[in-house]
Amino acid sequence: MAGCSPTPSRPAVNDKQDRPSLPDPASDEGIPVSVRIRERLKAAERRFNANDNIAEFIEPGELEAMLDEVTEKMEAVLQSMVIDTQGDHNTASTARRVAKMYINEVFQGRYVTPPSITEFPNAEHLNELMLVGPITVRSACSHHLCPVIGKLWIGIMPNKGTNVIGLSKYARLAEWVMGRPQIQEEAVIQLANLIEQKTRPDGLAVVMEATHFCMAWRGVKDLDSRMINSVMRGVFLKDMSLRREFLALLPRSTN
Ligand SMILES: Nc1nc2c(ncn2[C@@H]2O[C@H](COP(=O)(O)OP(=O)(O)OP(=O)(O)O)[C@@H](O)[C@H]2O)c(=O)[nH]1
Numbered sequence: 001m002a003g004c005s006p007t008p009s010r011p012a013v014n015d016k017q018d019r020p021s022l023p024d025p026a027s028d029e030g031i032p033v034s035v036r037i038r039e040r041l042k043a044a045e046r047r048f049n050a051n052d053n054i055a056e057f058i059e060p061g062e063l064e065a066m067l068d069e070v071t072e073k074m075e076a077v078l079q080s081m082v083i084d085t086q087g088d089h090n091t092a093s094t095a096r097r098v099a100k101m102y103i104n105e106v107f108q109g110r111y112v113t114p115p116s117i118t119e120f121p122n123a124e125h126l127n128e129l130m131l132v133g134p135i136t137v138r139s140a141c142s143h144h145l146c147p148v149i150g151k152l153w154i155g156i157m158p159n160k161g162t163n164v165i166g167l168s169k170y171a172r173l174a175e176w177v178m179g180r181p182q183i184q185e186e187a188v189i190q191l192a193n194l195i196e197q198k199t200r201p202d203g204l205a206v207v208m209e210a211t212h213f214c215m216a217w218r219g220v221k222d223l224d225s226r227m228i229n230s231v232m233r234g235v236f237l238k239d240m241s242l243r244r245e246f247l248a249l250l251p252r253s254t255n
Helices: 033-043 062-080 094-106 167-178 184-199 240-249
Strands: 119-121 130-141 147-157 163-165 203-212 227-234
Touching: 033 062, 062 094, 130 167, 130 203, 147 167, 147 184, 147 240, 163 184, 167 184, 184 203, 184 227, 203 240
Parallel strands: none
Antiparallel strands: 119 163, 130 147, 147 203, 203 227
16 A cells, blocks of 8 residues: 555654755745645655655654644634633643644654664564454544544464564554554554564454544444454465464454
8 A cells, every 4th residue: 555654764864865855944944844844755756644654754853843833723723713812721822732742642653753673583483373462542533633542452473584573562563553643444554564564474463443533522423333443464364263263362342
């Protein structure tokens, strides 16, 4: 899927070899930082959908500038909604808080490089099913930017060429992928691609179960419905009994 492959692990901004040379910073004066970043992405013909990571196109200091730009625009949104941000002490700093929440917290997975993952060789030639979960998922839907909260389980069938990664790293990779506006179907594929690339297993299974607040808080206001989806790769596709074993290990609600 175009643009869903993970961003290579490298410093946010240093590697400029494969992208067009940047204009003199002095000539950037007055140009919003978002425009500068977007121009770089377009010049490199890179997708910048809501669930794409764009860290390698952001120069040092630009995230801070983006924070200021988003604050200003959030303030304009509040004013357009006729909220008295001058007189109402509760909303006086809301624009800044929301900007920080989006850029530094809930959508950070768009702006930072992937977590560093130490990979170990599979010295013991492990070849038994391994399952990690439930890992808590915190994301937001790209349609309404409403929270998506849930859990996911990851099954790995290693082979002797598989890299072994620390248990906590599955949660770190999940946080990086889910920390973007997502739709659940694409989120699990992005995560599966990333884990497959890091570990090169014989088989990989990812199951995600989540509540979408765009269906609970607004819209149809259905509090109880959840979305469950899965990605099966390699031996999990071919071997029915392995798939059954993995699914049987999940808590009953996801079976
Ligand atoms: N397939 C899928 N749909 C999602 C996901 N998250 C939210 N949605 C749905 O995206 C849809 C957006 O549809 P629209 O018709 O444009 O939005 P809307 O008019 O506000 O729709 P309602 O929510 O029905 O009021 C809604 O049906 C959401 O429930 C997701 O991860 N996957």
